[in-house]
C-alpha cells in the first residue's frame with residue numbers, strides 16, 4: 001500500500017473494498033517477521049502485544065461497523081469485545097490495558113481466525129449493502145481504516161521495544177549499512193507574523209481534532225529547514241546536557257533523575273562509542289541521522305541549550321503547508337530514520353516532531369457523536385502535540401494538519417525535533 005488515499009468521501013464500492021483489503025493486508029505484512037512468542041509480550045504498559053493490535057483493530061470493525069449495520073450480526077466470540085476494546089467507555093467494560101500481556105489465550109492462531117472472519121464479513125457487507133447504507137457506514141469505515149493505520153505504526157514501535165528488551169538483540173528486518181554524508185548546515189525559513197489560518201478544511205478525511213480551521217495570531221518567526229541530527233544532539237550530551245538542571249523543565253529534570261536518562265532511548269555505550277538499537281539490530285549511532293526516541297523534555301532541553309525553542313504547532317503547520325508530501329515513511333521499508341537527502345526539509349516522515357503546544361481542542365471543536373467521540377477529545381490534557389509523521393507512519397495516513405499527541409515523558413515512538421526562534 002503506497003499511494004492509496006484513505007480519505008476520499010463518496011468512493012465507489014470497488015475502491016472502498018480495495019482500500020479495506022490493502023490496509024488489512026499491510027497490518028499482517030508487518031507481522032510476518034514475528035515468531036509466535038513475539039506476539040504475546042507487553043514489555044511496558046505503553047506497549048501492547050502485537051496480537052492485541054491485530055485483534056483490537058478487528059474488534060473496531062466488528063463493533064462499530066458490522067454490529068451497527070446488521071441487527072442480526074453474530075459476534076465471532078462473546079468475550080472479544082471485553083478483551084479487545086481499548087478505552088471506549090460507551091462501548092462497554094474492557095480488560096485493563098496494563099494486563100494485555102498476560103493473555104496466552106486467545107492464541108495467535110485464534111486471533112488470525114478472528115481477523116480473517118471479520119475481513120470477510122466486512123467485504124461481504126461492502127459488496128451487498130444498498131448505496132444509501134454504504135454511504136451511511138462509509139465515514140465509520142474510513143475511521144476504522146485510519147485507526148488500523150495508527151495501529152500499524154504502533155505495531156512497528158511496539159515490536160521494536162519488545163525486541164530491544166531481549167539480550168539476544170533479535171532483528172526484525174535486515175537493513176544494509178550505507179555510509180552517510182555529513183548533513184549541510186541548518187538554514188532558517190522565515191515567516192511573517194499576523195493572522196494565519198490553521199486546521200483542516202479541505203473536504204477529504206481528517207480526524208475530528210484537526211477541526212475547525214480557525215485563525216491564529218503568530219509573531220514573526222523562523223523555523224529550521226531540517227531536523228536536529230545525532231551529531232548535534234551528541235554535542236548537547238557532551239556539553240553536560242543531561243547534567244545541567246538549568247536546561248530542563250522541572251518535570252523533565254525529575255523524570256531524568258527518576259529514569260536515570262543519559263541519552264535518547266535505545267542508545268548505549270559500547271567500547272567508548274554510542275550504539276543504538278534499531279529494527280535491524282544494534283548499530284553504531286549515525287551522526288547524520290536525525291535524533292530519534294527523545295521525549296518532549298529532552299527536545300525542549302536541547303532547544304534551550306541551543307539558544308532556540310520548539311515551534312508551536314501552528315508555526316509548524318504554516319511552514320509545512322503546501323509542501324510535497326514525501327519523506328521516509330514506513331512505505332520505504334527502512335523502519336529507521338534516514339539522513340537528510342538533497343532538497344528535503346524533512347517536514348514529513350522520519351520522526352514525529354515535538355512542538356511546544358499542549359494538545360488542546362481547537363476553538364469550536366466538537367467530538368463525533370457516540371463512542372467514536374472518545375477517539376481524540378477525551379485525551380486533551382497533559383499531552384503535547386507532535387507533527388509530520390515518522391518512518392513508521394504510512395504515507396497515505398499523513399497530512400500537514402495531522403495532530404499526534406503523547407505525554408511529554410514518552411520516548412518509544414519515533415520522536416525527534418526541529419528548532420524554531422522568534423524573528
Ligand SMILES: [Fe+2]
Nearest residue numbers: 056086147151
Ligand atoms: Fe485503537
